[in-house]
Amino acid sequence: MPEETTATRPSDAALGSGLGRVLLLVYGIFALSASARALVQITTHFDEAPLAYLLSAMAGLVYIAATVGLARGGPRGRRIALISCTIELIGVLIIGTLSVLDKGDFPDATVWSNFGSGYGYVPLVLPFIGLWWIWRHKPE
Amino acid sequence: MNGPLSVATIIAALVLAAWYLLRAALDRAPSRFDLLAAVVLAALVVVLVVVAVAGLFDGGRPADTGTFAGYLITTIAFVPTALVLAKMEPTRWGSVILGVACLVLPVLVLRLQQIASVTGA
Numbered sequence: 001m002p003e004e005t006t007a008t009r010p011s012d013a014a015l016g017s018g019l020g021r022v023l024l025l026v027y028g029i030f031a032l033s034a035s036a037r038a039l040v041q042i043t044t045h046f047d048e049a050p051l052a053y054l055l056s057a058m059a060g061l062v063y064i065a066a067t068v069g070l071a072r073g074g075p076r077g078r079r080i081a082l083i084s085c086t087i088e089l090i091g092v093l094i095i096g097t098l099s100v101l102d103k104g105d106f107p108d109a110t111v112w113s114n115f116g117s118g119y120g121y122v123p124l125v126l127p128f129i130g131l132w133w134i135w136r137h138k139p140e
Numbered sequence: 141m142n143g144p145l146s147v148a149t150i151i152a153a154l155v156l157a158a159w160y161l162l163r164a165a166l167d168r169a170p171s172r173f174d175l176l177a178a179v180v181l182a183a184l185v186v187v188l189v190v191v192a193v194a195g196l197f198d199g200g201r202p203a204d205t206g207t208f209a210g211y212l213i214t215t216i217a218f219v220p221t222a223l224v225l226a227k228m229e230p231t232r233w234g235s236v237i238l239g240v241a242c243l244v245l246p247v248l249v250l251r252l253q254q255i256a257s258v259t260g261a
Binding site: 017018019021022025026029032036040044120 | 204206207210214222225228229231232233234236237240241244247
């Protein structure tokens, strides 16, 4: 990275450090896969499970927001990341529990079904890592 | 799609993942050899995708051709993207990036196999 860009970038921007870049890569993969999946589901067979597909789309948007927020850093990026990681955590816990208790409401899988078991439970772990990152880089 | 080629790709990716994560654990940045190994893996993936695309024109289309095509594009672009990112990060974290990419690649190949096995009537 050239000097001039790092000089203006907030010190807590995930883009500015190696670990942060790995975190962004994983968040980026999830942002892409969740939104691509939702797009396919909504455009091809929306009527089958509208609730699950809208949730997929929302999850995709939340991952995109978290990725951008973590990448930017600074007060604004921090707030975006904090809100979206919290939504992710609540989402994966609530949808995970609901999908285990009652399969009827979620006939087709979302990223958060069964606590993200279809995605190697990464969706369950990711918000914790995101929140840890935000906590570790909190302003003085 | 279920041939020995995809099995070879999955095994190669997993072996490389272990190697890259070991390198990262030893606090090593990706070496020239590491980057070249990723290029070889990327080439293997290109062959796999070309074979899969050839299969599309050879009858036996998956029921979900759109999704299949999307996964093919993602799969072929995946390792090169990780390579670019790893070159931008000449620290241990560059090795982690390559390692993570090599862990995700088998998932992509398995998903491709899954979609391909559901052939449309």
